[in-house]
Amino acid sequence: MKAIQKELGRDDQSADIDEIRAKIKKIGLSQDAHEKVEKELNRLEQMPPLSSEAAISRNYIDWIMSLPWKKETKDTISIRKAEHILENTHAGLKKAKERIIEFLAAKKFSKNLERSPILCLVGPPGVGKTSLAKSVAESLGREFVRISLGGVRDEAEIRGHRRTYIGALPGKIIQSMKKANSINPVILLDEIDKMSHDVHGDPAAALLEVLDPEQNKNFVDHFLDTEYDLSRVMFIATANVADHIPYALYDRLEMIPLSGYTIEEKNAIGKKFLVPRNLTEHSLDKTQFKLPDESINTIINHYTKESGVRQLERIITKLMRKSIQELLKDKNKKSITVTNQLILEWLGNHIFKPTSLSDRADRIGLATGLAWTEVGGDVLEIETTALAGKGTVTLTGQLGDVMQESAQAAISYIRSRAEDLNIKPSFYANRDIHVHLPEGATPKDGPSAGITMCCAIVSALTKNALRPDIVMTGEITLQGRVLAIGGLKEKLLAARQHGFKTVIIPDENKDDLTEIRKEIAIDDLNIVPVKNMDQVLETAFVKSPFAKKNIIRKKKTSSKKIKPARKLARLTA
Numbered sequence: 001m002k003a004i005q006k007e008l009g010r011d012d013q014s015a016d017i018d019e020i021r022a023k024i025k026k027i028g029l030s031q032d033a034h035e036k037v038e039k040e041l042n043r044l045e046q047m048p049p050l051s052s053e054a055a056i057s058r059n060y061i062d063w064i065m066s067l068p069w070k071k072e073t074k075d076t077i078s079i080r081k082a083e084h085i086l087e088n089t090h091a092g093l094k095k096a097k098e099r100i101i102e103f104l105a106a107k108k109f110s111k112n113l114e115r116s117p118i119l120c121l122v123g124p125p126g127v128g129k130t131s132l133a134k135s136v137a138e139s140l141g142r143e144f145v146r147i148s149l150g151g152v153r154d155e156a157e158i159r160g161h162r163r164t165y166i167g168a169l170p171g172k173i174i175q176s177m178k179k180a181n182s183i184n185p186v187i188l189l190d191e192i193d194k195m196s197h198d199v200h201g202d203p204a205a206a207l208l209e210v211l212d213p214e215q216n217k218n219f220v221d222h223f224l225d226t227e228y229d230l231s232r233v234m235f236i237a238t239a240n241v242a243d244h245i246p247y248a249l250y251d252r253l254e255m256i257p258l259s260g261y262t263i264e265e266k267n268a269i270g271k272k273f274l275v276p277r278n279l280t281e282h283s284l285d286k287t288q289f290k291l292p293d294e295s296i297n298t299i300i301n302h303y304t305k306e307s308g309v310r311q312l313e314r315i316i317t318k319l320m321r322k323s324i325q326e327l328l329k330d331k332n333k334k335s336i337t338v339t340n341q342l343i344l345e346w347l348g349n350h351i352f353k354p355t356s357l358s359d360r361a362d363r364i365g366l367a368t369g370l371a372w373t374e375v376g377g378d379v380l381e382i383e384t385t386a387l388a389g390k391g392t393v394t395l396t397g398q399l400g401d402v403m404q405e406s407a408q409a410a411i412s413y414i415r416s417r418a419e420d421l422n423i424k425p426s427f428y429a430n431r432d433i434h435v436h437l438p439e440g441a442t443p444k445d446g447p448s449a450g451i452t453m454c455c456a457i458v459s460a461l462t463k464n465a466l467r468p469d470i471v472m473t474g475e476i477t478l479q480g481r482v483l484a485i486g487g488l489k490e491k492l493l494a495a496r497q498h499g500f501k502t503v504i505i506p507d508e509n510k511d512d513l514t515e516i517r518k519e520i521a522i523d524d525l526n527i528v529p530v531k532n533m534d535q536v537l538e539t540a541f542v543k544s545p546f547a548k549k550n551i552i553r554k555k556k557t558s559s560k561k562i563k564p565a566r567k568l569a570r571l572t573a
Contacts, residue, residue, distance in 0.1 A: 017045060037061055067178055071181065075107065083097075096258055121256050123259060129238040142186050146188040162225075193239035262493060263300055267296050289336060294340065364464070366456065366466065370472070392432045400443065413480050448475055472504035474530070491503075495525060503528070
């Protein structure tokens, strides 16, 4: 038999199989995995080494052997070290850091804490979600692997392909375990809200088993066809918008919101992180390139409009390239200080200009609201005109269904309070109302523009001007109640950035101010919590729209006495 095997070229294969059997005993396979590998080895012995079936079996065995089954990295948990790493790598993000330190403290204190929570960092692009997850792995002393889920639409990307398919591979989870080479890495599920689904399955549903602490101990990949323990893995997910995450998946995640950076935080990030890092990349010395605080603030205020710092970094690198160009042109120059004049010359005119309040002091029918976007807070102007017509209501500016309903609710509220607002009740029959939101190419939707629309419509109908230094956010009901909104921190940042002094917010959001004050300074803003629309109108208008007109009626004097019967008839008429 040995001679025959030697002639057939199987002698080397037998030696390889014996070597594999020896390795299997050392890597600590589970009983089920050991049986599967032994079965494949027995099949492999009976196959010609160059057959396609042998290649499939050998590939399967290689994957089983390359996975970590018992190899574990020891956690080096030091709370002070973790705090130091997080502070040195990220400015701001106080809540997120507190939650991570809480987890590390619990992990250090309890030796029986096997199940790791599934943290989900939710925030706009560029605020440091991915780098924060990397810092967590560094503070724990664990391996870090990132899985990008953006655009994943096939369930097999998560669970793997069955071995019967040509070119079958395990899913991204098993591949990342092989890359980490330990059973307790930190795996980042990046852009979990960007997954889609089609006829090939729903990857979000496949992630349910991966992220459920009760189930992932027995995770089965279609390629491996055996149980693999994921309970020791610390999963961290990131998302831009939590609303896009399926509810079943959302229920398994612990949300940690990351809001945008303030101007002061961006300035600190620019000085402490962005400039030193890019100086090293461009081989520049600190003496050769100088960027003062004033210049950084100019870039932030006039050339970027974002919650994160990606655009800020791009502009800083552009200024560095321009500086290198100048140093190469003039050999006598030893250093360049970037002033506002140089910024204007190199970057061109200001892209974003602050909202001017002086030029619209006497404008009627123009109200300013606050909006939340994926890149942070923004200011939204709403213009309204009332024209002679047949009672048509026109809404333009690419408004979504929710905003259109807010406008209809505002008009119904105004109709119910027409007499108190000194508006003719017949205005709905003989006046056309046109509500427009500028920048029509940008889709707009959300439940927070109701009170702004109502103020603009009342201003247009009463010819009463709104205060130019006031901005507002809140949803309206038919009875005039003001409902709570989301994204208050980003909206307050936008109000301060655009120079508004007074902000009207719903009374239900009053408690959020305590948390926001811990993160950003909002003492320079006059924040007015309101419960109903009457309070909004009293605050927002230059003159109160509820001031009744003083109508002087002249009493007619007559010398004739009216008989009681005639008086009764006249009163009846």
